[in-house]
Amino acid sequence: MFNPWGQPVATAHPQPASVVVAGAGIIGSAAAYFLARRGLNVTVLDALAPAAEASGAADGAVSVASKRPGPLMQAALQGIALYRRLAGLDPDPGTGLQGDDAPLAGLFHPRSTFIVAASPTERAVLEAHAAALAQAGVAVAAIEPPAIQARFPALSAAACLVIEVRGDGHAIGYQVVRQLLAAARVPVLRGCPVTRLDIDAAGGRIRAVETPRGRIAADAFVFATGNGTAPLFGLQAVLTPRKGQLLITERDLALSRAMPGSIMSGRYLLSKGSQTRALDAGGEQASASAARGFGLVVDPLRTGQFLIGGTREDHGDKRETDLAAVSRILSDAVALVPGLAGVRLLRGFAGARTAVRDGLPLVGPLPGLANGFLATGFEGDGICLGPVTGAALADLVCGTAPALDLAPFAPSRFAELQAAA
Amino acid sequence: MRPDAPRKIERAMDVLVVGGGPAGMACASACARQGLSVTLVDQRASLGGAIFRQPVGGAAPVPQPASSRQRWRRLLADLTSAPGLDLRLETLFLGLEADGLALIEDRNAGRVLSLRPRALVLATGAVERILPRPGWTLPGVVTAGGLQVLMKETGRPPAGRVVLAGSGPLLLAVAAQMTGLGHPPLAILEAGDPLRRWSAGLALIAHPALLREAAGYLATLARARVPWHRGAVLRRIAAESEGEGETLVATWTDRRGASHSLAADRIALHDGLAENAFGLPEDAAASPRRPLVLRIGDCRAALGAPAAIADGTAAGERIAARLASPTGRQATDAETEPAALARHRAAQGHIARAFAPLAPVSPADLADDTVLCRCEGRTVGDLKRLLAEDEGLSPRELKLSGRFAMGACQGRFCAANTAALTSSLTGATTPFAPGAFTGQRWPIRPVPIAALAAPAPAPSLPDESQT
Amino acid sequence: MTRPTFFWMSRPIPFSDGESIAAALTAAGIVSLGRDPVGQSARYFCGIGACQACTVRVAGVPREACLTRAEAGARVEPLHPAPLHLVQGEPGDAA
Numbered sequence: 001m002f003n004p005w006g007q008p009v010a011t012a013h014p015q016p017a018s019v020v021v022a023g024a025g026i027i028g029s030a031a032a033y034f035l036a037r038r039g040l041n042v043t044v045l046d047a048l049a050p051a052a053e054a055s056g057a058a059d060g061a062v063s064v065a066s067k068r069p070g071p072l073m074q075a076a077l078q079g080i081a082l083y084r085r086l087a088g089l090d091p092d093p094g095t096g097l098q099g100d101d102a103p104l105a106g107l108f109h110p111r112s113t114f115i116v117a118a119s120p121t122e123r124a125v126l127e128a129h130a131a132a133l134a135q136a137g138v139a140v141a142a143i144e145p146p147a148i149q150a151r152f153p154a155l156s157a158a159a160c161l162v163i164e165v166r167g168d169g170h171a172i173g174y175q176v177v178r179q180l181l182a183a184a185r186v187p188v189l190r191g192c193p194v195t196r197l198d199i200d201a202a203g204g205r206i207r208a209v210e211t212p213r214g215r216i217a218a219d220a221f222v223f224a225t226g227n228g229t230a231p232l233f234g235l236q237a238v239l240t241p242r243k244g245q246l247l248i249t250e251r252d253l254a255l256s257r258a259m260p261g262s263i264m265s266g267r268y269l270l271s272k273g274s275q276t277r278a279l280d281a282g283g284e285q286a287s288a289s290a291a292r293g294f295g296l297v298v299d300p301l302r303t304g305q306f307l308i309g310g311t312r313e314d315h316g317d318k319r320e321t322d323l324a325a326v327s328r329i330l331s332d333a334v335a336l337v338p339g340l341a342g343v344r345l346l347r348g349f350a351g352a353r354t355a356v357r358d359g360l361p362l363v364g365p366l367p368g369l370a371n372g373f374l375a376t377g378f379e380g381d382g383i384c385l386g387p388v389t390g391a392a393l394a395d396l397v398c399g400t401a402p403a404l405d406l407a408p409f410a411p412s413r414f415a416e417l418q419a420a421a
Numbered sequence: 422m423r424p425d426a427p428r429k430i431e432r433a434m435d436v437l438v439v440g441g442g443p444a445g446m447a448c449a450s451a452c453a454r455q456g457l458s459v460t461l462v463d464q465r466a467s468l469g470g471a472i473f474r475q476p477v478g479g480a481a482p483v484p485q486p487a488s489s490r491q492r493w494r495r496l497l498a499d500l501t502s503a504p505g506l507d508l509r510l511e512t513l514f515l516g517l518e519a520d521g522l523a524l525i526e527d528r529n530a531g532r533v534l535s536l537r538p539r540a541l542v543l544a545t546g547a548v549e550r551i552l553p554r555p556g557w558t559l560p561g562v563v564t565a566g567g568l569q570v571l572m573k574e575t576g577r578p579p580a581g582r583v584v585l586a587g588s589g590p591l592l593l594a595v596a597a598q599m600t601g602l603g604h605p606p607l608a609i610l611e612a613g614d615p616l617r618r619w620s621a622g623l624a625l626i627a628h629p630a631l632l633r634e635a636a637g638y639l640a641t642l643a644r645a646r647v648p649w650h651r652g653a654v655l656r657r658i659a660a661e662s663e664g665e666g667e668t669l670v671a672t673w674t675d676r677r678g679a680s681h682s683l684a685a686d687r688i689a690l691h692d693g694l695a696e697n698a699f700g701l702p703e704d705a706a707a708s709p710r711r712p713l714v715l716r717i718g719d720c721r722a723a724l725g726a727p728a729a730i731a732d733g734t735a736a737g738e739r740i741a742a743r744l745a746s747p748t749g750r751q752a753t754d755a756e757t758e759p760a761a762l763a764r765h766r767a768a769q770g771h772i773a774r775a776f777a778p779l780a781p782v783s784p785a786d787l788a789d790d791t792v793l794c795r796c797e798g799r800t801v802g803d804l805k806r807l808l809a810e811d812e813g814l815s816p817r818e819l820k821l822s823g824r825f826a827m828g829a830c831q832g833r834f835c836a837a838n839t840a841a842l843t844s845s846l847t848g849a850t851t852p853f854a855p856g857a858f859t860g861q862r863w864p865i866r867p868v869p870i871a872a873l874a875a876p877a878p879a880p881s882l883p884d885e886s887q888t
Numbered sequence: 889m890t891r892p893t894f895f896w897m898s899r900p901i902p903f904s905d906g907e908s909i910a911a912a913l914t915a916a917g918i919v920s921l922g923r924d925p926v927g928q929s930a931r932y933f934c935g936i937g938a939c940q941a942c943t944v945r946v947a948g949v950p951r952e953a954c955l956t957r958a959e960a961g962a963r964v965e966p967l968h969p970a971p972l973h974l975v976q977g978e979p980g981d982a983a
Contacts, residue, residue, distance in 0.1 A: 320519035341871035478904025560920040560931035567935030798926030829940035
């Protein structure tokens with residue numbers, strides 16, 4: 001049996017009863033949640049612990065603001081729509097979800113993203129970008145001086161055009177992970193990396209995964225293993241850990257009240273070809289050379305703190321932050337939000353996203369393995385796309401057609417994966 | 422420097438000493454005498470650390486034992502005669518960043534500076550242990566050390582009725598100093614009973630200087646009839662309105678379990694001393710990217726000022742030798758600890774045993790609304806609920822989900838208590854380490870963004886037009 | 889002899905040269921230094937800049953009152969404008 005994009009799916013076999021989900025980041029947790037809802041017997045493993053890597057060091061944007069028309073924009077729009085349903089903000093249309101519970105109630109916060117232009121060049125690029133968003137059906141509004149000050153009092157007077165992207169939102173990755181796992185009511189094995197696949201080559205199936213805690217057999221296997229994926233499937237040439245540095249300030253409620261949403265510097269739309277968020281723009285440069293990409297996002301969190309990011313870099317210690325980057329990010333932040341100068345930086349942290357060579361994630365069946373599925377490589381979009389991908393994985397495992405068009409993300413597009421089986 | 426680096430002052434020196442208390446001063450003097458270029462930073466406007474905090478504005482100094490005054494004079498004389506010392510006051514150490522730069526915040530300039538020392542000496546002293554008790558976060562509740570440094574700074578005793586509670590010799594010292602300034606505390610509530618711990622007391626006979634100091638404090642307190650309740654446990658503090666204002670009420674139990682209460686304006690807590698090593702880089706040999714890192718004095722082992730001076734002086738000589746032969750073998754602490762320190766270590770061990778609480782309060786017995794993490798307002802009950810949901814949570818998950826150790830103090834006052842309570846509630850065979858809740862990332866203290874943002878506009882992208 | 893003063897909100901607080909803001913506020917009988925967003929009172933506590941509980945705003949910049957010298961004419965105020973409500977559950981962080 002083949003799915004709509006022509007790949008074999010697990011329905012060649014009876015619907016599986018048991019599933020191992022390797023990786024308790026946001027993708028794996030969402031997959032576990034949707035699989036458990038379908039009554040499957042799910043076991044979640046993680047090499048460390050839930051949200052121990054990128055999902056726990058993410059900026060939490062659930063956003064379409066910097067996307068250009070294409071598969072990632074479509075996925076982001078569906079991702080946001082699913083967040084709204086899971087948070088109980090929109091009615092459940094009854095597809096994919098049963099029941100009326102809202103596992104992410106209180107964890108997804110709708111808020112606009114404001115893209116700011118501070119120069120004529122930025123303005124021109126931002127106008128074109130806003131037109132593209134509008135054409136794709138995204139609700140956008142252009143704000144110009146003097147209305148900017150009324151709508152966004154914290155913003156610098158240098159802002160000459162602000163595009164408000166409505167419908168975006170924010171969710172803290174590790175909170176979503178924790179809540180999805182709790183709602184799934186499935187066992188989570190911490191400190192349990194998959195070290196090897198036990199493959200029945202003749203049958204084209206995975207029999208079990210081997211871990212330091214023993215061999216774990218199941219009917220189906222989902223690998224949402226982030227940067228652990230490359231060594232497991234020999235994808236070193238396809239996947240790259242891409243470091244990001246992020247900063248957290250202490251609380252400043254007065255300034256927070258003057259920021260109706262997150263801001264993103266329009267400067268970074270200037271770098272061409274980016275499919276991903278503005279935060280990640282400049283990445284092509286970054287991967288092509290030793291240079292790093294900088295973006296600027298300032299997100300007012302519900303605590304009154306500010307999350308400020310970030311970088312995109314393929315070198316250096318993945319956990320450490322450096323003065324040059326932090327200083328540069330903060331300078332950019334103060335230039336757009338002058339009030340931040342009087343707020344204190346509380347801590348900085350870094351994490352490594354999983355980036356794919358061609359900029360699109362890997363989601364779909366593992367070629368040659370009828371009961372194996374892969375989902376990784378979301379780079380900066382994991383929080384936004386986590387739930388919608390988890391729902392799609394549950395469909396794949398159960399042999400039903402996912403709502404999300406996975407064709408552009410098919411792992412089979414890489415020859416390296418053909419050899420994995 | 423990276424091409425995207427903002428213009429920062431990057432200054433190189435042989436040794437950066439963090440902390441101008443006894444260990445740091447002694448080490449800076451010793452290093453300078455060895456011909457090394459030394460920068461000494463301290464967060465305050467004057468040297469001396471907590472132990473030798475000097476009075477300001479011409480106030481009279483708080484009465485101190487003669488031996489202590491002598492040590493201070495000697496330290497200061499050594500430091501002022503040391504050649505070529507770069508002293509930077511009101512300057513905080515923020516940590517080592519990814520490229521091995523030591524970051525300091527110059528509060529007068531309002532700037533973060535980056536330094537590239539060959540050796541980084543951490544001499545940040547000790548910090549008081551404070552156990553959580555209901556009401557410990559109320560205004561008017563201070564640490565005994567906090568009360569003491571205010572006295573030393575102003576030469577004035579704290580106003581109003583003062584109760585000192587917890588455990589340890591510092592309670593006696595503070596009470597005696599208050600008495601010396603003409604304002605004795607209402608009472609000392611001491612959880613231990615050193616008078617009954619015969620063996621530990623007898624062992625201290627080998628340390629006559631300490632016994633003399635203790636006897637001096639006790640004599641002062643006896644003359645002023647300050648009650649020293651031993652085996653007394655402060656159970657909770659409440660704020661009650663009294664006339665126009667508010668007063669604190671301390672409820673405590675004696676060794677027989679009978680409950681008493683005391684009304685006070687100030688309650689000073691102290692449950693022992695610990696190394697103030699929070700967030701500091703670990704000791705490490707020099708590498709191409711990072712300096713030699715060495716912790717000295719109380720921040721390595723809280724053994725008191727005489728030990729800290731000995732440690733600082735010895736460390737200065739050791740650093741000179743190591744910088745002279747950077748490829749030399751990395752000596753371990755055990756090999757290099759001065760012999761004098763072993764004596765101080767033994768004495769502190771005896772003191773700890775002498776003051777061991779008679780009936781330690783298990784953190785699990787605390788009322789659910791007891792605040793564990795003041796910065797984020799997280800309680801004992803919050804932690805219990807979290808662990809009831811999932812006992813398998815890792816420290817990092819507990820931290821992120823419970824927001825313990827995520828506030829402005831970065832866990833300095835809650836990480837140890839949260840770790841202890843978690844261990845107690847989960848029956849963990851290996852106790853949780855406080856460090857599991859925290860990290861070693863800069864900034865180790867909150868720092869104004871203005872001090873970190875580059876003075877010049879950040880370099881522009883190639884295809885960007887400047888406005 | 890008149891001593892220099894700084895302002896705690898609008899109230900003049902006398903201090904001696906070199907004295908910390910915390911010492912001067914304490915001497916003036918000011919114990920509560922405002923209320924923070926999670927409902928705790930700011931207050932002098934550890935005296936060594938570790939607990940952050942005495943952080944106030946000095947000329948607009950957050951500073952620990954125990955570490956910061958008082959300066960004549962300085963405007964010192966609570967870190968957070970009151971009253972504030974409790975919000976919990978934020979930001980991301982790698983251990």
